[in-house]
Amino acid sequence: MLILINYMQMRMLKFIPKMRKKDMNIYDEIGVKKVINTLGNSTVLGGNTTSGEVKEAIESASNNYVDMKELTDTCRKLVADLIGSESALITPGAASALSLATAGAMTGTDRTLIEQIPDTTGMKNEVIIQTQLRVPYDKAIEVAGAKLIEVGSSEKTSVEHITNAINNNTIAIHYLPGGESVASSGKHTNALDIETIIKIAKDNNIYVIVDAAGQVYPTDNLTKYIKMGADAVAYGAKYFGALNGTGILVGKSEIIEAARLHSFIGFEFEKLRSIGRSMKMDKEDVIAVYVALKQWMTMNHEERIEIAEKKALLLKDKISSVSNISISEPDISGTTIGLKITLNENCPFNADQLSEKLASGNPSIWARGDDDTSVIFRMGTVNEEDLDIVADKLKEILN
Template sequence: MNIYKEFGARTIHNLAGASTRVGGPILAKEVADAMVNASTLSVDMTELQASASEYISKITGSESAYVTSGASAGLTMAAAAILAGLDPSKMENLPSVKDNKNEFIISREHRNGYDHAFRLAGGETIEVGMNEILSGAGVRRTEAWEYESVVNEKTAGIVYVATQDSEPPFEEVIKVAKKNNLPVIVDAAGQLPPRENLRKFIEMGADLVAFSGGKAIKGPQSSGILCGKKDYISSVALQSLDMDEYYEIWNPPSNLIDKSKISAIPRHGIGRGFKVAKEEIAGLLVALRLFIEKDINAEMANCKKYLSIIDDKIKSLPNIETSINTPSNSEEYPTLNIHTGNIDAFELCNSLKIKSGLFLNEKGLSENFMTVHPMNLSDDNIEQISDVLHNDIKEYIK
């Protein structure tokens, strides 16, 4: 059965990795089965999120957690929780912030298209630092003192976008935040693996951390995790769940929402549009369990084997040079770079997409190479994919 073909859409070969635009990872059978099973049963969504919070918190070491509709939604709700706290009237007003305490400090190097997430909640991003290295005008990157220099009465918090080489060091930013009593949101959407990052930022003092559920965890593509301080997660829940309840007979689980801390139930909040289905929560939880329990070194060894098969097939083609990149951290995916010599990498990459539905990682196109990410390769498809890739490149070169 091919449900996509039934409705007129073609299937593709995703060699790009976890990218949403190519459908992300293939779900494990256990994850898909969990989602189907969840679809046959009814559940109280507040109770389900409370159960998810308890399970995720044990893994991340956080006080509480919430399953979001992706990491970007998690960032919006993190900002909303900081801006509104547990005050129903403030929740009602978002994205309008009446006291104007809505500024989130962010390094200029960390700016990206996902900044929309903070503005959606009513936040304003305040840049610090300079892109001097990129502009060729200096050797220094953003430094911690620059965050402190812009703290004022409008400052609501600090945003830190985590990558393998983010600057300044996170511990220095945390010191500034604690000194000024400011919460820190960490965008760690793509920072798995390694699995240790599930706990790292919380242990270092982050107040809220957002992860994608549809990347390395291999959960539903529209799922994510927001973990952190309980009061903030309670605010997220209050602004996301269906709040069409009578306060008198509303009984939220106390590990998710402490009813004694709020005087009234807010109406549907700013996060209502980020609804997460029961099937997605079930799928995410099973995927997370598989992620933390699996033999990841064996998985990476298989990935390298698959890349070697492709490498052996295409490296002898004219103008083609290949290299397998093996990260120093054994939990991170190896990749295969295909250097195209005097062949235009943009044109070849586009030809592969159009002709055979081969979607490669395109980050290196401006430097004339394409990258094969092995996340979706398996014993079942490696021979077919390697043959199609070899034949299509060979035909294009002719």
């Protein structure tokens, strides 16, 4: 009888968590509003909702302890093989990848210099950046103690602007690829292209460090810049289906292996007093990056885009009767497509005010303002069942 009771208790214990896991909504429990995300893979909204395969891998990883050095070294080799890079490092985001790459460029594998960072006295510590390519994210270059040297103007950068700035303290040139969608201080199209930058760098024996955070589709973009000759390229792993606080650094072994020594692995296993201890990662993060990247490299992207296009058409149809707007397909970069709503002159408010009104509801709807009169709704991160809520809210606000 006792054996039977124990057996039934075990069955019940196994059953109850599954029911709670399926039915619970942790955000409702703690009183945090759900967000309908039409911004895209944005850090401020948690970056990404992972696929079933990635969720399963995370859960599997969470069930056991593991040697983090063995795990990270194994997974970074798998990542390098997947995208065809000489070397790779899994990092807690693209920003930390840039910080670690810059640190590695300045110190190499010299243990004394690694422990001296962020004091860069006596090191080559200047990183050149074009004025047109300045964004808040380039602060990551300075974290390790490097100095950003801005060249050119908001209108144009010439080869001479770059070459005249190169001196005995120059270690690298930082580059931000993209189109005019890059929120920089001038027009990106007037900046020197990356091919020119790489040639200048090679001629002067300095590194090229690229922030390609969201440049993950087409998948060729994951090898594009290293094939051109860039030394280190940072990507945000949330853009290919991993977690918000994850990224990868890919490129030449010389700089990647030095960056690894600055990471938390260098701190814990190489006994180095390095800056990367504050950039520690969970085992689940590391696994998620590998599994998500493998899925991203093998998935049918035409089908993914087709699903997003279907959602865009559904939303367009649902709001076709809304007054004071025109609807078009936006010119956006990244991994998804969307819908652009432009407010006409009779609309009593601007795009920012529309975004604020959408976000103030419950659930909150987050959309991206394109300019004073336009708002973009990205379809890759919105659930189809939420489109009715988005449409109804737009009708309520605009009619």
